[in-house]
Amino acid sequence: MANDLARWPGVNRRQPSQTSPTWVVRHALARWLQAQAEELAAGPSVRILDVGCGVKPYYPFFAAVASEYVGVDVVANPAAELLGPVEALPVDDGAFDVVLCTQVLEHCDNPAQAVRELRRVTAPGGRVLASTHGVQVYHPSPRDYWRWTHEGLGRIFSENGDWSGLEVMPGAGTASGLAMLLGTYVEIALRRSVFARPPVWALNRLGAALDARSTQLSQPVPGSLIPNFHVVALV
Numbered sequence: 001m002a003n004d005l006a007r008w009p010g011v012n013r014r015q016p017s018q019t020s021p022t023w024v025v026r027h028a029l030a031r032w033l034q035a036q037a038e039e040l041a042a043g044p045s046v047r048i049l050d051v052g053c054g055v056k057p058y059y060p061f062f063a064a065v066a067s068e069y070v071g072v073d074v075v076a077n078p079a080a081e082l083l084g085p086v087e088a089l090p091v092d093d094g095a096f097d098v099v100l101c102t103q104v105l106e107h108c109d110n111p112a113q114a115v116r117e118l119r120r121v122t123a124p125g126g127r128v129l130a131s132t133h134g135v136q137v138y139h140p141s142p143r144d145y146w147r148w149t150h151e152g153l154g155r156i157f158s159e160n161g162d163w164s165g166l167e168v169m170p171g172a173g174t175a176s177g178l179a180m181l182l183g184t185y186v187e188i189a190l191r192r193s194v195f196a197r198p199p200v201w202a203l204n205r206l207g208a209a210l211d212a213r214s215t216q217l218s219q220p221v222p223g224s225l226i227p228n229f230h231v232v233a234l235v
């Protein structure tokens with residue numbers, strides 16, 4: 001079982017390489033989801049819906065706590081049990097205890113309706129775990145519409161759901177955000193060759209080190225450039 005989980009698709013998301021410009025987003029997201037899964041492990045097993053599931057890269061983190069793990073995607077996807085958009089989930093009200101929606105909100109037509117649907121399908125006592133970009137280059141999947149500030153994300157969740165708790169946290173800070181953007185163009189300039197790896201690695205290390213030393217850089221304050229946000233919305 002442990003071997004099967006280690007080979008589960010999406011290892012580049014669970015254990016991203018520091019030579020990738022998106023390391024800062026994926027590394028922080030993976031650590032956050034792992035911590036959420038560890039917290040859930042203290043309680044009874046949970047029914048999990050993975051919305052916009054892609055290859056369900058985070059299933060291995062939740063495998064031990066999930067009595068059910070269902071994927072839904074807007075495009076035909078062999079990993080998804082259900083086909084449908086986040087704005088009209090083909091799922092009953094309150095059918096899941098944990099609703100994951102990682103790196104999807106920026107791609108959907110109507111994020112307010114998406115948040116209403118995430119709330120609708122979450123059971124009493126359950127939680128929505130969502131993540132989405134603060135800044136990022138255009139990356140359609142199949143479209144790419146939106147970017148967020150912590151305030152905007154907090155507002156869209158609070159206006160479109162009745163939550164008993166809501167937290168919007170930066171996945172990483174401004175120096176990491178700048179490193180990610182610069183690293184993306186370094187990779188393009190060096191035609192994604194192996195020569196791009198050392199400078200991208202160095203940028204990622206520098207960004208993380210600077211963010212760790214400064215609240216001004218690590219927090220969403222005026223002038224900040226946060227690459228990704230994590231949302232916990234409790235029902």
Ligand SMILES: C[S@@+](CC[C@H](N)C(=O)[O-])C[C@H]1O[C@@H](n2cnc3c(N)ncnc32)[C@H](O)[C@@H]1O
Pocket residue numbers: 013051052053054055056057072073074075084085086087101102103104107108109141142143
């Ligand atoms: C960037 S990928 C993220 C995949 C996965 N959640 C992850 O974190 O690796 C975006 C995913 O959202 C799906 N998607 C895009 N628009 C959607 C929508 N309106 N409703 C549901 N899924 C959507 C895409 O098909 C794709 O699988």
